[in-house]
Amino acid sequence: MHTPLRQPRPRSKGGSSRVRGAARRYNDRHHDHDHDHTSITSVLPFGPLPALILGTFLLCYALVLACLLPMLSVSRDESPLHVRGTVRRKFSGLDGAHLPQKADLLKASSVVRQEFKTVKQELKDIGGKVRQKLHPAYGQLVDEAVGEFSTERERRRKKRQTDRMDAERLLQRGNAGTLKIIGDELPEDGFGHRQKKKRQPLEDAMSHVEVEPPAHADGGGGGKYSPGHKLKKRAKKLRSGIEAVLEQEGMAGLDEIADLEMDRVKEMRNEQHKERQQLQQDAADEKTINTEGDTSISQRNGFAVLGMHRSGTSMLSGLLVSGMGYNVGKPLIGAAFDNEKGFFELRTAVLQSDEFMRKQHVWWASGVVNYDAEKALKMKEANELDFAEGEAALKFLNNPLSTPWLWKDPRLCITIKTWLPLLKTEPAIIFTYRHPLEVAMSLEKREDDFDLEHGLRIWIAYNVRAVQNMKGTCQVLSSNEAILANPLKEVQRIADELTTKCHVPAPPNKLTQEVVDSFIDPKLQHNKQKREAELAKHEILVTRGDKCEIRDYDSNYEAGSTHRERETKMYLKAMNLFCDLNSGEAFKEDYEWPSLR
Numbered sequence: 127m128h129t130p131l132r133q134p135r136p137r138s139k140g141g142s143s144r145v146r147g148a149a150r151r152y153n154d155r156h157h158d159h160d161h162d163h164t165s166i167t168s169v170l171p172f173g174p175l176p177a178l179i180l181g182t183f184l185l186c187y188a189l190v191l192a193c194l195l196p197m198l199s200v201s202r203d204e205s206p207l208h209v210r211g212t213v214r215r216k217f218s219g220l221d222g223a224h225l226p227q228k229a230d231l232l233k234a235s236s237v238v239r240q241e242f243k244t245v246k247q248e249l250k251d252i253g254g255k256v257r258q259k260l261h262p263a264y265g266q267l268v269d270e271a272v273g274e275f276s277t278e279r280e281r282r283r284k285k286r287q288t289d290r291m292d293a294e295r296l297l298q299r300g301n302a303g304t305l306k307i308i309g310d311e312l313p314e315d316g317f318g319h320r321q322k323k324k325r326q327p328l329e330d331a332m333s334h335v336e337v338e339p340p341a342h343a344d345g346g347g348g349g350k351y352s353p354g355h356k357l358k359k360r361a362k363k364l365r366s367g368i369e370a371v372l373e374q375e376g377m378a379g380l381d382e383i384a385d386l387e388m389d390r391v392k393e394m395r396n397e398q399h400k401e402r403q404q405l406q407q408d409a410a411d412e413k414t415i416n417t418e419g420d421t422s423i424s425q426r427n428g429f430a431v432l433g434m435h436r437s438g439t440s441m442l443s444g445l446l447v448s449g450m451g452y453n454v455g456k457p458l459i460g461a462a463f464d465n466e467k468g469f470f471e472l473r474t475a476v477l478q479s480d481e482f483m484r485k486q487h488v489w490w491a492s493g494v495v496n497y498d499a500e501k502a503l504k505m506k507e508a509n510e511l512d513f514a515e516g517e518a519a520l521k522f523l524n525n526p527l528s529t530p531w532l533w534k535d536p537r538l539c540i541t542i543k544t545w546l547p548l549l550k551t552e553p554a555i556i557f558t559y560r561h562p563l564e565v566a567m568s569l570e571k572r573e574d575d576f577d578l579e580h581g582l583r584i585w586i587a588y589n590v591r592a593v594q595n596m597k598g599t600c601q602v603l604s605s606n607e608a609i610l611a612n613p614l615k616e617v618q619r620i621a622d623e624l625t626t627k628c629h630v631p632a633p634p635n636k637l638t639q640e641v642v643d644s645f646i647d648p649k650l651q652h653n654k655q656k657r658e659a660e661l662a663k664h665e666i667l668v669t670r671g672d673k674c675e676i677r678d679y680d681s682n683y684e685a686g687s688t689h690r691e692r693e694t695k696m697y698l699k700a701m702n703l704f705c706d707l708n709s710g711e712a713f714k715e716d717y718e719w720p721s722l723r
Contacts, residue, residue, distance in 0.1 A: 428531030429554035434588040435536045436568040437560035438606035443470040443534040449641035450633035452532040455522040478516035479537040499543035524550045530631040539592035554628035555596040560606035562700035579693040582700045600628035674705030
């Protein structure tokens with residue numbers, strides 16, 4: 127008879143007889159005398175009921191873990207980050223907490239496959255184009271490639287320029303740390319010294335097809351996965367195949383073909399440049415034009431606008447340039463608070479005129495009557511003054527392609543005779559003037575330490591020198607009063623006379639009333655009428671000729687004082703010249719000019 131491995135324990139006081147009886151009946155029921163084996167409960171340190179409870183607990187625990195496992199996934203970005211064919215999905219939180227979801231990998235792999243198809247199609251297109259190299263259209267293909275290269279080079283140049291400007295702004299702010307970072311991020315390609323002499327654009331393009339997958343379960347990250355690696359190998363293989371075909375056909379390699387094509391393009395550009403230079407030279411050598419059968423009339427490529435400061439020359443020039451299309455060149459003097467529409471003055475010519483006067487200790491508002499045009503020319507020939515700005519101005523004025531040009535600068539009233547020998551064609555002259563009291567009052571308001579007497583004095587000097595220096599030239603006369611009275615009619619008359627009388631090529635456009643209304647401020651006409659009405663209230667001091675009445679004016683000095691007497695004396699001289707300009711007497715050869723003493 128088999129003895130059980132585990133004997134029942136002795137009954138203890140207070141124990142449960144029902145539990146012990148159940149255990150005894152369980153052993154008797156499952157004990158088999160015909161089989162010699164050991165049950166699972168025989169190896170456990172506790173009975174079958176605790177084992178059943180433990181198994182149930184473990185099963186429930188496994189179910190709970192299975193339900194909670196998806197909840198352990200950390201937050202992920204729903205939208206992939208696309209960077210030129212690169213797809214990156216960012217994972218954060220507990221590394222290795224769970225494996226990436228299948229949908230993430232499928233989406234990343236689909237993007238990679240799409241990029242693969244795109245690049246593969248590009249390779250086919252490139253191969254097809256290369257196979258057409260023996261076709262006459264191959265030259266067009268190379269031209270397109272050169273154009274694409276130039277476009278990309280310009281884009282990179284602008285990008286580098288923008289980056290450097292940003293770096294300079296940061297430097298001005300004193301943020302040296304940020305400047306260093308941006309400096310390190312500046313591109314090395316383009317025209318940088320670190321650029322490789324030869325590149326393989328196709329193989330470089332393959333490097334953009336990169337995917338950074340989610341972190342691995344072990345938290346290692348895994349680095350970058352580059353599905354374009356095989357494509358780069360295929361690109362190299364394709365390039366080798368093309369080279370082999372070219373070698374079989376007895377042709378040069380791709381690099382040699384590109385070099386030859388670039389040489390051809392350079393030669394073609396040089397020929398075009400020579401043709402343009404020849405056309406410019408032919409136009410410059412053509413001194414005469416055929417106008418109504420008279421071939422002796424000299425053609426003038428442009429004209430100069432002469433007039434005292436604050437005399438309406440900017441308004442007149444603006445209408446001619448903006449409304450009719452005369453060429454004024456670049457760069458220009460910028461607009462200012464007292465002339466918001468702009469001055470229309472070529473900056474290089476203005477600076478050179480200042481240099482001419484400075485070398486003779488002359489300023490625009492002082493000593494202008496002492497300026498010597500011949501002396502300035504001699505100083506220029508002797509290299510005793512800087513003529514760099516003048517060279518830049520002459521490149522515009524002597525260029526036939528600038529025709530018809532407009533040259534405006536009040537300093538030309540003083541320096542025009544120095545400029546005339548330096549021009550290939552003699553310019554026509556527009557001369558305009560304004561009431562001397564209005565000019566003097568405007569200068570007194572704008573300039574510091576300017577009184578009416580000084581303003582009237584330089585008004586006389588500028589207008590006298592302008593009329594004297596423009597003698598012998600083709601002249602078109604006007605005045606600020608005539609322009610403000612009827613801008614459209616007067617400016618159109620000036621342009622017509624420049625063409626018919628002085629043979630300046632006609633402008634491309636006709637002046638319209640819309641341009642006049644947008645350019646001329648109605649306040650100018652209103653203020654002029656208001657000043658004329660106020661001046662009409664004063665008594666008449668002198669009547670010059672038949673119609674020119676010289677009236678008294680309001681002065682800052684007391685009547686009878688020395689300053690008032692000097693100011694009135696200069697005012698009468700200026701008004702006499704103003705009346706003679708209106709009547710035309712000042713343009714006669716025997717006219718007696720007023721003295722400034």
